[in-house]
Amino acid sequence: MFQMEMENDKSNPLLHGGGRPTVFKKGPWTAAEDEILVDYVKNYGDEKWNDVSKLTGLLREGKSCRLRWLNQLRPGLRKDPITEEEERQIIELHFTMGSKWAQMARLLPGRTDNELKNYWNTRIKRCKRHCTPLYPPVLSSSSQQQQPLNENQDVNGINGAGETRNNNILIDQPTVSDFQCEPPQNMYCDAVTSNLSAFMDPGLPSLQNEDLYEVTSTDLWL
DNA sequence: AACGTTTCCAACCGCTGGGTC
């Protein structure tokens, strides 16, 4: 058993004198630590994270073990880059759910909440720099229509966390003032592009001579 | 080649809510 092996290994730096250690290791995980954690989950399941150090001698906080397992080690995780289709889904989901990363991750098999959060933070930075909208007008304009309530919404429009809502849509995202430049008074986007692909890359030119749709700053800077 | 900037991502921190005593 891995636990016995570890306890007998006097040279193992991960060992401690029994019980829960008072000081836990931090920083990047080693392959050896990963192996111990995977072994623990095989034997005890992916709950009781505070027992990991006690049962395996691993000098990691339960919290850290849980995170490592969920985000890196558990089976079924996808390691490939986020696809265009997934990007569309993330944008749509964020538009309707706000920053509910864990809920969003459940709808995107193989992706983790951390991954989605990282993606979105990068997107925010990119949009700020390019002065482009976080959400495409296609979504923004549809917000004027009835949307299904999500489970976190109350009936008042503003919740206790300071999040505001547009109709029934919970929105917690950077405000206009968070962006480096002023929002445009108006802006033209290609309405023919009813899917979101034109907005995947904010660097793409959006001005067209034909089939233009005027997007107000309200649409763009919710 | 060197340097600065941007992007990506793993990991930590602090808070919250549910369960238990």
Added chain:
DNA sequence: CGACCCAGCGGTTGGAAACGT
């Protein structure tokens, strides 16, 4: 019913890699 513990979650940070000049 309050105190405590713990799992879960979202926000944030920091380092490495990639990219641009």
